[in-house]
Amino acid sequence: MWGGKTVTVVFPAYNEEESIAAAVLDFKSTGVVDEALVVDNNSRDRTAARAAEAGARVITENVQGYGAALRAGLRAATSDLIILSEPDGTFVGRDVKKLLAYADDFDMVCGTRTTRELLWRQANMGWFLRVGNTVVAKAMQWLFNGPSMSDCGCTLRLIRREALLDLVDQLTVTRSHFLPEMVILALLRGLRVIEIPINYRGRVGQSKITGTLAGTLKTGFAMIFLILRYRLFSPKRRE
Ligand SMILES: Nc1nc2c(ncn2[C@@H]2O[C@H](COP(=O)(O)OP(=O)(O)OP(=O)(O)O)[C@@H](O)[C@H]2O)c(=O)[nH]1
Ligand SMILES: [Mg+2]
Known part of the structure; x- marks a missing residue:
């Protein structure tokens, strides 16, 4: 609970048996997380069982x-x-407490992994990824009149329930370029969005999106096309 409000952390999971229990326990140990919700995405390992053992609610997608x-x-x-x-x-x-600290004043609080002081030594955030994430984030900021943004691909973020209900049915992206659509839909609805620095560590287990240059480029270009498509074809911002 946070200021009388209930808090859920959603973990998308595809073959994450090595790290899932530690992640659930780490977030729950903050004392403010009421529910860890793991979305098992056809894992072929013991992800779902390990998550449930650690106290998460597990659903399947x-x-x-x-x-x-x-x-x-x-x-x-x-x-x-x-x-x-x-x-x-x-x-x-x-870091959930950093997001929660802004939740009274904003509808959506996004993390950014581009703050040098908060990048851990093993983090997969070399100059190419950092510059790429920032350039795409800036495109979104300028084309949709958003707040200052420096990371288009940081999963760690918070959304208030009322804001979520306003946009959840409009989300269309099922693959790796999901996040910019969420921000654009929020900005088009005139929701209050802010970005704040969070920690970013090295990964446990195998990287599935930004682990290769090909994967990074594919996701990056998909994000750019999505942003341009929304800019050219979506209705004007709602005030
Ligand atoms: N790539 C991918 N990730 C999925 C899928 N379903 C769930 N996920 C989860 O989504 C998250 C993102 O994938 P990651 O492999 O961490 O990709 P990333 O965050 O860009 O890169 P690294 O953390 O550096 O490996 C992970 O927690 C996955 O377990 C899926 O079908 N594909
Ligand atoms: Mg990851």
Whole structure:
């Protein structure tokens, strides 16, 4: 609970048996997380069992993809405040308090992994990823009149329930370029969005999106096309 509001953390998970229990326990140990909701996305390992043992609610999403898993989690969460994270050891549980500190004043609080002081030594955030994430984030900021943004791909973020209900049915992306659509839909609705620095650590287990240059480029270009498509074809911002 946070200021009388219930808090759920959603973890999309595809073959994360090595790290999922530690992630659930880390976030729950903050004392403010009421529910850890793991979305098992056709894992072939013991992800679901390990998550349940650690005290998470586990649901299954059969449509494969990072976006499909996150969307299923957003639909299944019933709390007042919903936080998206990853169960691969990259995010730090105590950072939820940073997101929550802004939740009274903003509808959506996004993390940024581009703050040098908060990048851990093993973090997969070399100059190419950092510059790429920032350039795409800036495009979103300028084309949609958003707040200052420096990371288009940080899963760790918070959304208030009322804001989520306003946009959840409009989310269409099932694959890895899911996050910019969530921000654009929020900005088009005139919701209050802010970005804040969070910690970013090295990953446990195998990287599935930004672990290769090909994967990074594919996701990056998909994000750019999505942003341009929304800019060219979506209705004007709602005030
Ligand atoms: N890539 C991918 N990730 C999925 C899928 N379903 C759920 N996920 C989860 O989504 C998160 C993102 O995938 P990651 O492999 O961590 O990709 P990333 O965060 O870009 O890169 P690293 O953390 O550096 O490996 C992980 O927690 C996955 O377990 C899926 O179908 N594909
Ligand atoms: Mg990851």
